[in-house]
Amino acid sequence: MNLAEAVAKRTRELLFEKNKTQYRLIKETCLDKTTIQTILKGKSKDVRLSTVFLIAQSFGMSLSEFLNSPYFEYENIDI
Numbered sequence: 001m002n003l004a005e006a007v008a009k010r011t012r013e014l015l016f017e018k019n020k021t022q023y024r025l026i027k028e029t030c031l032d033k034t035t036i037q038t039i040l041k042g043k044s045k046d047v048r049l050s051t052v053f054l055i056a057q058s059f060g061m062s063l064s065e066f067l068n069s070p071y072f073e074y075e076n077i078d079i
Contacts, residue, residue, distance in 0.1 A: 002078055006071040007052055008042040013069075014059050028058035 001009070015025065026036050031054060038044045039051070049063075056066035070076060 001071070001076060003072075004039070004044045004047045005042045006069075006077060007047045007055075008039055008044070009071050010066060010069050011055055012040060014066075018059060020059075025055070025058055029054040031055075 011025075014020070015022065022036060022040065026033050029036070029051075031051065035051065039047055039055075052066065053063050056063050059066070
């Protein structure tokens with residue numbers, strides 16, 4: 001999987017764990033609805049670090065906590 005797909009999986013995982021809706025994520029990050037939908041569907045080619053930061057912040061986590069997932073391990077990412 002590529003990095004954008006890993007961000008999508010991690011975000012979907014956290015939405016489920018935190019019982020948060022996509023609508024609430026959009027409101028808390030102040031990101032465009034299309035941006036969030038594109039990320040969650042895994043259709044984004046690249047995701048900006050600033051976007052990942054806002055997503056992590058909406059879950060009450062630091063960027064390093066968000067990235068601390070098996071999805072982002074070297075052997076799971078195709079570069």
